[in-house]
Amino acid sequence: MRTIAVLFLMFWAVAGAAAQSVSTIVPRALVMDVGTGAVLFDKAADEPTAPASLAKLMTAELVFRDLKGGKITLDTAFPISEHAWKTAQGGASMFARLGSSVRVEDLLRGLIVQSGADAAIALAEGLGGSEESFAAMMNKRAGELGMTHSHFIDAWGSPNAAQTVSARDLAALALHIITAYPDYYHFFGEKEFTWSKVRQLNRNPILFNEIAGDGLKVGNLPDGGFNLVGSAMSGGRRLIVVVLDAKNAKDRAEETRKLFNWGFRGFEVRDLFAAGEQVGVARVYGGAVSEVPLVTEAPVQLMAARGAAEKLTGKIVYEGPLLAPVEAGRTVARLKIYHGATLALDAPLKTGESVELGDLSQRAKDAAFELGLQVFHKALNYAFSKTGKKTAAVEAAADAR
Numbered sequence: 452m453r454t455i456a457v458l459f460l461m462f463w464a465v466a467g468a469a470a471q472s473v474s475t476i477v478p479r480a481l482v483m484d485v486g487t488g489a490v491l492f493d494k495a496a497d498e499p500t501a502p503a504s505l506a507k508l509m510t511a512e513l514v515f516r517d518l519k520g521g522k523i524t525l526d527t528a529f530p531i532s533e534h535a536w537k538t539a540q541g542g543a544s545m546f547a548r549l550g551s552s553v554r555v556e557d558l559l560r561g562l563i564v565q566s567g568a569d570a571a572i573a574l575a576e577g578l579g580g581s582e583e584s585f586a587a588m589m590n591k592r593a594g595e596l597g598m599t600h601s602h603f604i605d606a607w608g609s610p611n612a613a614q615t616v617s618a619r620d621l622a623a624l625a626l627h628i629i630t631a632y633p634d635y636y637h638f639f640g641e642k643e644f645t646w647s648k649v650r651q652l653n654r655n656p657i658l659f660n661e662i663a664g665d666g667l668k669v670g671n672l673p674d675g676g677f678n679l680v681g682s683a684m685s686g687g688r689r690l691i692v693v694v695l696d697a698k699n700a701k702d703r704a705e706e707t708r709k710l711f712n713w714g715f716r717g718f719e720v721r722d723l724f725a726a727g728e729q730v731g732v733a734r735v736y737g738g739a740v741s742e743v744p745l746v747t748e749a750p751v752q753l754m755a756a757r758g759a760a761e762k763l764t765g766k767i768v769y770e771g772p773l774l775a776p777v778e779a780g781r782t783v784a785r786l787k788i789y790h791g792a793t794l795a796l797d798a799p800l801k802t803g804e805s806v807e808l809g810d811l812s813q814r815a816k817d818a819a820f821e822l823g824l825q826v827f828h829k830a831l832n833y834a835f836s837k838t839g840k841k842t843a844a845v846e847a848a849a850d851a852r
Contacts, residue, residue, distance in 0.1 A: 504670030
């Protein structure tokens with residue numbers, strides 16, 4: 452049974468000039484504050500689209516994971532196969548020689564700075580045995596990272612219609628890379644790399660303009676769709692900006708710059724809950740008590756428009772009721788904060804105390820309650836299936852299932 456508890460939050464105006472609203476001509480975009488995880492702006496952020504070379508971000512994540520886990524080192528060398536060499540002909544390439552062995556550190560620069568398909572495939576074959584096996588690894592990892600609108604076919608981002616990402620998924624991937632792999636993030640900020648005597652500049656425009664960004668990646672397909680996932684720091688704050696399917700490189704650069712400037716200038720941090728503060732409760736089945744407090748794992752903060760009065764709504768979402776016994780400190784729920792229809796924050800909640808198994812009478816009482824709830828839901832569904840109408844009450848009942 453899926454249970455949703457709803458809470459309402461209101462924040463009032465503070466002194467200062469209110470942030471201006473923003474719009475963008477690109478079809479899909481998202482702005483995220485890294486410190487709070489808050490989404491400041493999104494446009495069609497869950498619509499799937501072709502990643503082009505942004506698929507290499509997932510390739511990089513899998514390499515970073517194996518580096519961090521000690522399975523490989525930066526000095527590990529992988530061969531350049533005929534498949535890797537041929538795929539890179541006529542497209543983005545680090546110009547690695549066929550049959551040569553290249554260190555992982557150099558392949559990473561070829562992947563990230565030069566966007567080489569040969570580097571991507573060499574890494575994929577080195578880690579997965581084949582590009583097909585590596586693509587399965589990419590999809591498994593995407594699922595683990597909550598990238599629900601993404602599917603990968605290869606390591607380099609071919610124009611395959613089945614290969615998709617979304618702006619929200621890419622922002623989540625970028626956030627994970629930035630926070631989980633600080634020792635390797637510097638590769639994204641390198642402005643040039645030379646291999647086989649061929650010097651190539653990083654194609655990411657925010658590394659070279661006034662934004663002074665330090666990552667992450669650009670990509671585009673031969674027939675259009677100019678994409679960018681960028682990150683930059685200003686005034687102690689870091690933002691991630693995703694723009695997808697811009698018409699050309701100029702629009703991609705200008706819209707990215709506009710969204711960064713808007714995000715940095717127009718927002719401030721607001722504290723919602725302190726670390727360990729109780730946010731709500733979760734129902735418990737068969738326990739000595741019927742509810743357990745849900746508390747925050749870390750301070751919950753939100754980026755809010757500077758000087759604006761904003762109404763925020765929130766939901767506590769969990770699979771419930773929880774089955775007793777329940778351990779304290781177990782992550783069982785998510786706190787989802789919305790600004791209008793935009794999911795602005797998604798934070799974990801954990802149990803604030805333990806709940807022991809209840810006696811036989813308590814368990815019987817809980818069983819009777821659950822049975823009654825199921826009968827109620829079925830009756831509502833049957834009644835409104837006859838009329839073809841659905842009210843807010845029925846929607847709420849459906850949410851509680």
